[in-house]
Amino acid sequence: MSASFPTLDEILTKQGVGEELAEVMRTIAGTCAQISEMVAGAGLEGALGLAGAVNVQDEEQKALDVMTDELMSAALGACDPVAGLASEEQEAMVATGRKGGYLVAFDPLDGSSNIDVNVSVGTIFSVLPAPEGRAPTEADFMVGGRAQIAAGYAIYGPQTMLVLTLGGEVQGFSLTPEGDWLLTHGDIKVPRATKEFAINMSNRRHWAPGIRAYIDDCLAGVEGPRGKNFNMRWVASMVADVHRILMRGGVFLYPWDAREPDRAGKLRLLYEGNPMSLLIERAGGKATNVEQPILDVKVTGLHQRVAVVLGSAEEVELASAAK
Numbered sequence: 001m002s003a004s005f006p007t008l009d010e011i012l013t014k015q016g017v018g019e020e021l022a023e024v025m026r027t028i029a030g031t032c033a034q035i036s037e038m039v040a041g042a043g044l045e046g047a048l049g050l051a052g053a054v055n056v057q058d059e060e061q062k063a064l065d066v067m068t069d070e071l072m073s074a075a076l077g078a079c080d081p082v083a084g085l086a087s088e089e090q091e092a093m094v095a096t097g098r099k100g101g102y103l104v105a106f107d108p109l110d111g112s113s114n115i116d117v118n119v120s121v122g123t124i125f126s127v128l129p130a131p132e133g134r135a136p137t138e139a140d141f142m143v144g145g146r147a148q149i150a151a152g153y154a155i156y157g158p159q160t161m162l163v164l165t166l167g168g169e170v171q172g173f174s175l176t177p178e179g180d181w182l183l184t185h186g187d188i189k190v191p192r193a194t195k196e197f198a199i200n201m202s203n204r205r206h207w208a209p210g211i212r213a214y215i216d217d218c219l220a221g222v223e224g225p226r227g228k229n230f231n232m233r234w235v236a237s238m239v240a241d242v243h244r245i246l247m248r249g250g251v252f253l254y255p256w257d258a259r260e261p262d263r264a265g266k267l268r269l270l271y272e273g274n275p276m277s278l279l280i281e282r283a284g285g286k287a288t289n290v291e292q293p294i295l296d297v298k299v300t301g302l303h304q305r306v307a308v309v310l311g312s313a314e315e316v317e318l319a320s321a322a323k
């Protein structure tokens with residue numbers, strides 16, 4: 001282990017997060033380390049491909065979706081300060097039988113459609129306060145993004161990293177071969193300006209006019225109204241796209257589109273929009289659903305969808321204001 005990088009444990013102690021929250025973070029970090037190993041070995045263990053089932057999102061589950069959900073659910077279910085959990089892969093929340101402490105909402109393996117083609121995927125988590133003196137209900141998860149105590153993700157890529165905020169700055173921890181998380185990226189900040197946007201261009205005909213105009217202006221480059229050329233990226237793995245933006249700036253858009261007007265977009269508010277928006281805001285960026293900051297969006301369901309425009313503040317402001 002490198003002597004120059006502090007460990008996650010040392011940071012949890014230094015930041016005085018309290019033993020209960022520290023235990024929750026250690027449980028999440030330890031489980032993500034196990035998932036990293038599981039993902040890396042999937043091809044060898046025959047764990048690629050479909051699980052033969054469909055989840056609550058009506059999406060075909062990958063074998064690893066099921067395996068990682070079971071891992072996260074078991075670990076958090078056995079973590080004393082956790083009173084309840086909600087998973088992208090499960091219809092209902094799970095009460096652990098304990099009271100007080102914390103609730104954890106998570107997407108155990110985001111971007112799993114990339115697993116079989118060896119592209120980065122990740123785990124996303126959101127830690128909320130649990131009600132005191134009683135068992136939690138589904139409504140206790142619907143307190144809104146600004147109530148989050150902690151949030152973050154693990155990215156399983158060329159390096160495995162854990163990027164999180166405990167309410168203050170955004171910190172990045174790298175996983176060592178020995179299974180330790182070392183602070184390699186302290187106080188991550190998103191540059192206010194960027195020349196890089198991330199969107200699934202194949203959906204252009206379905207977008208609202210404002211987003212279409214914003215993207216067309218980016219595509220017009222130096223000859224257009226923006227007066228500068230843009231680059232485009234789309235990994236189709238939110239964790240990978242958000243991580244790139246935290247590392248070097250950029251704007252990520254998964255906007256509302258006309259195909260399903262009753263759904264705000266594809267991404268889920270509780271365990272994708274809210275945790276990623278907390279990270280981005282704490283890193284000096286912005287995150288909206290075009291109409292308002294995502295962290296202010298009223299939560300009305302565990303699997304509620306939300307349109308997402310997040311990243312470098314200058315671009316989020318322009319995209320959110322475009323008519």
Ligand code: P6P
Pocket residue numbers: 110111112113200236237238239254266267
């Ligand atoms: P599309 C992965 O399935 C995911 O939920 C996000 O990680 C990602 O940003 C998005 O969907 C990709 O969606 O429509 O481009 O495949």
